[in-house]
Ligand code: 5GP
Ligand code: SF4
């Protein structure tokens with residue numbers, strides 16, 4: 189998901205809509221905006237679909253007055269799957285002591301089932317099926333005397349990944365979990381401030397990037413001042429390495445480095461680790477593009493657009509049902525036949541999850557008359573599900589959970605298939621020595637099976653580590 193908030197800006201809602209539009213790649217199912225105006229109180233609008241359709245009409249935007257507000261774009265990873273219901277669309281808003289608060293959450297709470305059960309037994313009335321709603325109820329029950337303190341209370345009970353943008357009537361709040369699994373950045377625009385999942389959302393509103401919110405940090409912004417708090421015990425951070433590979437936008441910057449640069453460095457590593465003689469390097473657009481450029485530069489094999497993407501389709505993976513995803517590949521990608529015919533082609537993609545995309549693409553490429561097809565993948569085999577806010581399927585559906593690399597190659601029907609090594613990936617993201625196996629710098633659980641936070645709800649349901 190994507191989160192965004194601003195304060196100290198006339199017509200905050202318009203800036204939020206722009207910020208969310210820049211974060212649309214992080215969630216396309218639905219979006220929401222909450223604002224506050226001293227005269228009219230809190231206002232909220234939650235809509236299905238894309239920001240550019242849902243939050244552009246005057247009739248919607250005029251209902252969202254105020255100089256402070258937050259927003260969210262949704263991609264369902266917990267709670268109701270498939271058909272998202274409007275009640276699950278964030279931000280969540282609750283009126284309780286001291287005027288109440290609204291929150292927008294990116295990540296996933298790994299003990300949400302247990303918390304929900306406990307809260308319901310103690311009388312909480314849940315409005316949604318979302319894991320994030322627990323935070324509002326925990327805040328409402330806290331006995332602390334101001335909302336940021338109540339939020340600290342609440343978040344100390346929450347396990348898992350959270351980058352949160354929240355608001356009260358007067359304060360904009362940003363928090364990251366102690367491991368800092370999901371990104372969150374701070375920006376400044378005129379006399380106002382902005383919080384966003386990624387820097388590309390600051391760029392769109394012309395805000396200056398100030399810094400990342402630290403893992404385990406809470407910032408409270410009021411009266412034009414940013415005050416930093418450290419509500420949690422300090423831990424070594426474990427940022428999601430997959431944000432570098434796929435999730436973030438290539439024009440964003442993470443940890444002081446452009447995502448595009450990292451992705452093309454992954455392609456360079458991949459070319460060193462897994463060279464092959466061929467005529468063309470083609471990306472599977474758009475997610476494989478920067479890595480393909482790096483692969484081509486390092487190998488000296490010409491880069492070409494062998495697959496053309498229809499720009500009016502979203503990310504296929506993020507469509508929640510299998511059927512839509514299956515159709516999605518053909519609706520979204522088409523082979524540039526004239527270019528491919530008779531050629532030995534290296535296809536570079538960011539990841540193989542279920543293998544649906546790769547299989548379809550291989551068929552399309554061979555159908556167009558390619559002489560050979562070699563897959564090169566910019567991440568290690570995805571063998572474990574993510575419980576921290578990326579919607580990987582159940583373990584059984586992950587190709588790499590049940591097959592060896594050779595079996596995967598056979599299954600996909602390609603001439604060769606190679607994944608970047610975990611060490612190679614760490615080198616590409618800037619860890620010169622590769623992965624420190626005793627104390628890795630990133631979360632890489634979907635590749636290694638080493639979960640930095642025990643997924644306790646899942647273990648309760650029988651998930652075996
Ligand atoms: P597959 O068809 O193998 O299941 O999916 C792989 C494709 O899904 C890749 O092209 C990748 O760009 C895309 N993808 C989109 N979202 C995600 C995600 O959250 N995780 C992973 N691993 N791949 C994703
Ligand atoms: Fe990121 Fe994978 Fe960790 Fe999930 S399991 S947070 S996708 S690295």
Ligand code: MG
Pocket residue numbers: 472473474475476537538
């Ligand atoms: Mg892709």
